[in-house]
Structures are given as structure tokens and as C-alpha cells.
Amino acid sequence: MNRMMITATNTLGQLQHKLDSIGNNIANVDTTGFKRSETSFNDLLVQQFNNMGDKASEIGRQTPNGIRQGNGAKMSQAQQVLTQGTLKSTSRDLDAAFTKPDLFFTVRTEDEKGISTAYTRDGAFYLTPTGNSDELKLVTGDGNAVLDEYQDPIIITGSLKDLVISKDGQLSAAKDDGSIQTFNLGVVSIKKPQFMEKISGNLLSFPGDLNVQEDEVFDTLNGGLREKISLTQGSLENSNVDLSKEMSDLINVQRQYQFQSRAISMADQMSGLVNGIR
Known part of the structure; x- marks a missing residue:
């Protein structure tokens, strides 16, 4: 050819x-919390043909000796761009938006491969019955369970009266009997988005077959690290x-x-x- x-x-x-x-x-x-991908390209291997036997005759030449023939280009990387999207106010108690670009909620997904952990910026949450008449589970719009700081689904028990999500990611559920149930939302800070894999519109996962450890790619914000969390209730983040x-x-x-x-x-x-x- x-x-x-x-x-x-x-x-x-x-x-x-x-x-x-x-x-x-x-x-x-228009997908809430979506992060755009940006591709980069590199040249394929270049073949060098040294067609001049006597380099002395090339004295004064302005270009490199020989002939270089390329083989085209290849896409080297498709990286997630984690710039902050604009916020839109919804005045809805179960809507939450991060105000820092590297933060993600932790959710649980289930598909033909089994149950796994994923990460999303989509803070449009909902409450769904668990099968027990006295329990409600916090989920995303796709039905994925929202996890707490211990990687457990958030289950609210009793008759719910009010919900408050604090700036540092604490969910407080006030009951009709005056008691308050609290949960710390599971949040991670992604340091190297190039290692994350997009599994759907606004869901990311960490592939297990990479030669890197999880703590090299993202930090789980528990304990004293929770002060790094910054979110606002009653708002959602638009795509970037x-x-x-x-x-x-x-x-x-x-x-x-x-x-x-x-x-x-x-x-x-x-x-x-x-x-x-x-």
C-alpha cells in the first residue's frame, strides 16, 4: 500500500x-455535574532514512540529515477536565453542589459485573423506600445508593421532618419526635483525573488494573480532612x-x-x- x-x-x-x-x-x-473530556495526540514512530553516504558534503545544511517519514498520529490520552461548572439555585433540600472542582460524592453502582464504587459530582439526591416501611435510602437520580464516610448506604429511619446538608458534607435528618439522625456524606478529592475512567455521563470509577494505588489518585476525606469539603445546599452544578x-x-x-x-x-x-x- x-x-x-x-x-x-x-x-x-x-x-x-x-x-x-x-x-x-x-x-x-445539560447533564448535572458532567465533566468534559479533552483529547491529546502524539506522532507515531518516525522512520529515518540516511540517504546521504558522505556527511561531509552536507556541511552548511539547515535541516537534519536524511529523510524522515511519519506514520500518522495517535490519540495519547482522553482526560477529564475538572474545572468548576456554574451553580444554579434550586431551593431543594436534597440538592447539593460542590464549590471546589476536585471533590466528588461516593456512590454504589450495580451492573452485570457486580457491585462497585463510583464517584459523581451530581448532587441531585432523592429518598426511596428500602422495603421497610420505617426506612428511606438516599439515592441519586439513577437509583445509585449514596454512601457515607464508612462506605455504607445512607438509611434514614423514622418519620422525617426536615433535612439539612452542612458545608462540610454532614447530612442532618430531623424527625417528628424531635430526634436528629446525622451522616457524613462520603466525599473524595481526585488529584489525578487522568487515571479515572468514565462509566456513564457523570459517573467516574477507578480501574483496578492500573499500576497505581488509590491513594495516589484520590484522597478519601474523613476525619480531619473533612474540613477540605465545601458544598452548598439547594444548588446544583451545571456541566463545564x-x-x-x-x-x-x-x-x-x-x-x-x-x-x-x-x-x-x-x-x-x-x-x-x-x-x-x-
Whole structure:
């Protein structure tokens, strides 16, 4: 196959990944607590051809000796960008939004692979019956159980009268009998978002097959570390997707895609001309 075709084909496949990332960002522009992904690219291996046998004849040359042929580019990373999204007031007791960009709630998810722990910025919480008429469980909009500082689901017992979420992430449930039940919401501070895996719109997980430890990627804010928590009740965080930027990036990638496709067409035409020479 023509070298130009190989290079262009390699790059086309990687540009498709960037298109997918941009499309996912745009699709989640209205998803609460969503964090956009940003892709970066690196060149594939470059082949060096030393076509000049006598380097002495190259004295005064302004460019490096030989010929370098590339093989296209590859997407090296798709990283979560944890910039703070704007806050919108809802005046709802079960809505909470972080005011620091690195903080995430801890939730429990369940799928065909089993039960696992995930992390989200979506603070739109709800109460759902547990099957016991005297108990209510705190969950997200997707039905995932919200965990406390001990990684246990938050279960509120008794007849509920009022709910208050403090700045440091403490949930206080006032009962009709005057008693108060308190929980510390499970919160982590993610230091290295590049190691986190996105499993749905606003849910992140920590892959267990990486050669890093959990404490290198995020800190669990318990005990004295809870003073680092900063959230506000009655508000939700919008996504940090800038729609105008995403559309500009989309146009640029489409132009690059067209350029690589045109390179394949030109290489095919050149091969046809060579094969037609008699």
C-alpha cells in the first residue's frame, strides 16, 4: 500500500476517537455535574532514512540529515477536565453542589459485573423506600445508593421532618419526635483525573488494573480532612462544557478528516497513473 495511504488511514482512525469525545461532550451539555473530556495526540514512530553516504558534503545544511517519514498520529490520552461548572439555585433540600472542582460524592453502582464504587459530582439526591416501611435510602437520580464516610448506604429511619446538608458534607435528618439522625456524606478529592475512567455521563470509577494505588489518585476525606469539603445546599452544578468551543473543535476535526480523506484519494490517483504507464 502507498505510504501516504497508510499514514492517512492511521490518522483517520484516531480522529474518529476525537469526534466521539466531542460528540459525548455536546450530548452531556445539560447533564448535572458532567465533566468534559479533552483529547491529546502524539506522532507515531518516525522512520529515518540516511540517504546521504558522505556527511561531509552536507556541511552548511539547515535541516537534519536524511529523510524522515511519519506514520500518522495517535490519540495519547482522553482526560477529564475538572474545572468548576456554574451553580444554579434550586431551593431543594436534597440538592447539593460542590464549590471546589476536585471533590466528588461516593456512590454504589450495580451492573452485570457486580457491585462497585463510583464517584459523581451530581448532587441531585432523592429518598426511596428500602422495603421497610420505617426506612428511606438516599439515592441519586439513577437509583445509585449514596454512601457515607464508612462506605455504607445512607438509611434514614423514622418519620422525617426536615433535612439539612452542612458545608462540610454532614447530612442532618430531623424527625417528628424531635430526634436528629446525622451522616457524613462520603466525599473524595481526585488529584489525578487522568487515571479515572468514565462509566456513564457523570459517573467516574477507578480501574483496578492500573499500576497505581488509590491513594495516589484520590484522597478519601474523613476525619480531619473533612474540613477540605465545601458544598452548598439547594444548588446544583451545571456541566463545564463550553458549547461554542466544542462546536469549533468539531469543525476543525471535520476539516482534518476531510484532508486525510483527500490524501487517500490523491494517493490512489497517483498509483493509477503509475500503473497506467506503458
